[in-house]
Amino acid sequence: MSERVIPCSEAVRQLWHYLDNVLSPEDQAKVDGHLAFCRRCCGELEFAKELQTFLASHEVEEIPAHVKERLERFVQEL
Amino acid sequence: MGSTTTQKEDFEAVALVQLPRLYSLARRLAGDGAEDLVQECLMRAYRSFDSLSAPEAGGRWLQTILVNTFRDGLRREARRVEEVPVEDIDDFSLYRTIADEDPLPYSDSLHLDFLLSFGREDVYEVLKRMPEIYRVPLVLRYIHGFATKEVARMLHAPLGTVLARLHRGRKLFERELWTYAQEVDLLQGSGSG
Numbered sequence: 001m002s003e004r005v006i007p008c009s010e011a012v013r014q015l016w017h018y019l020d021n022v023l024s025p026e027d028q029a030k031v032d033g034h035l036a037f038c039r040r041c042c043g044e045l046e047f048a049k050e051l052q053t054f055l056a057s058h059e060v061e062e063i064p065a066h067v068k069e070r071l072e073r074f075v076q077e078l
Numbered sequence: 079m080g081s082t083t084t085q086k087e088d089f090e091a092v093a094l095v096q097l098p099r100l101y102s103l104a105r106r107l108a109g110d111g112a113e114d115l116v117q118e119c120l121m122r123a124y125r126s127f128d129s130l131s132a133p134e135a136g137g138r139w140l141q142t143i144l145v146n147t148f149r150d151g152l153r154r155e156a157r158r159v160e161e162v163p164v165e166d167i168d169d170f171s172l173y174r175t176i177a178d179e180d181p182l183p184y185s186d187s188l189h190l191d192f193l194l195s196f197g198r199e200d201v202y203e204v205l206k207r208m209p210e211i212y213r214v215p216l217v218l219r220y221i222h223g224f225a226t227k228e229v230a231r232m233l234h235a236p237l238g239t240v241l242a243r244l245h246r247g248r249k250l251f252e253r254e255l256w257t258y259a260q261e262v263d264l265l266q267g268s269g270s271g
Contacts, residue, residue: 013168013245016245016248022226040174043173044173046189047189050189059102059221059222060102061101061105067113068098068101070113071097071116071117071120072097074120075089075093078089078120078124
């Protein structure tokens with residue numbers, strides 16, 4: 001079973017989908033194969049993980065006090 | 079009457095703790111219309127409170143209603159989420175750009191420090207610059223943590239379409255992070271030239 005070697009451009013294009021486990025097993029194996037020898041794409045992968053963590057850390061913002069008050073009142077008056 | 083009161087109290091208990099999360103999502107979807115969107119979502123949620131299976135699922139349940147409300151609002155305004163021509167950005171890599179430009183020469187963890195220089199409002203501004211068609215899936219998947227399949231279901235779009243928009247949205251977001259950092263001198267005082 002010889003896997004087709006994919007270039008950096010294709011590996012990078014698939015990295016987030018790779019992290020999300022939405023690639024087919026064949027494509028997942030191709031990215032794995034590429035990452036096994038390409039240091040730069042391993043760096044891209046690490047950065048993709050950092051960027052995902054960074055985005056997830058922004059889920060909840062603080063609500064401005066006056067908006068919070070209005071929304072709380074709205075819920076209570078429903 | 080007694081049971082109505084209890085139901086109202088139960089709803090309040092679920093909704094009040096979720097207000098920050100709901101408002102955050104609404105702001106990323108609708109910008110200035112966030113408060114109206116949250117209110118409409120809360121009205122719908124209250125009317126269908128029976129459909130919530132368990133209070134622990136309240137956050138996901140309310141966010142789903144909010145996305146549906148947002149989508150229905152677009153439909154009411156007869157506004158379609160259009161494919162937007164975006165110039166080819168497939169070759170852009172924020173990872174490589176940061177490494178090549180080295181905007182924080184004294185940093186030991188250059189890429190992470192670049193990201194951490196963005197405050198909450200900076201991230202919001204960057205998202206606002208993105209076309210809705212790419213921003214919405216990105217926000218739902220990577221900020222609010224919905225699975226890709228759930229995002230496809232919520233947006234009534236085929237999975238392949240959502241995957242393509244996520245890919246493009248991520249690239250656009252990366253490029254806008256870089257552009258924004260340059261434009262507002264975000265890295266000023268951190269050693270950038």
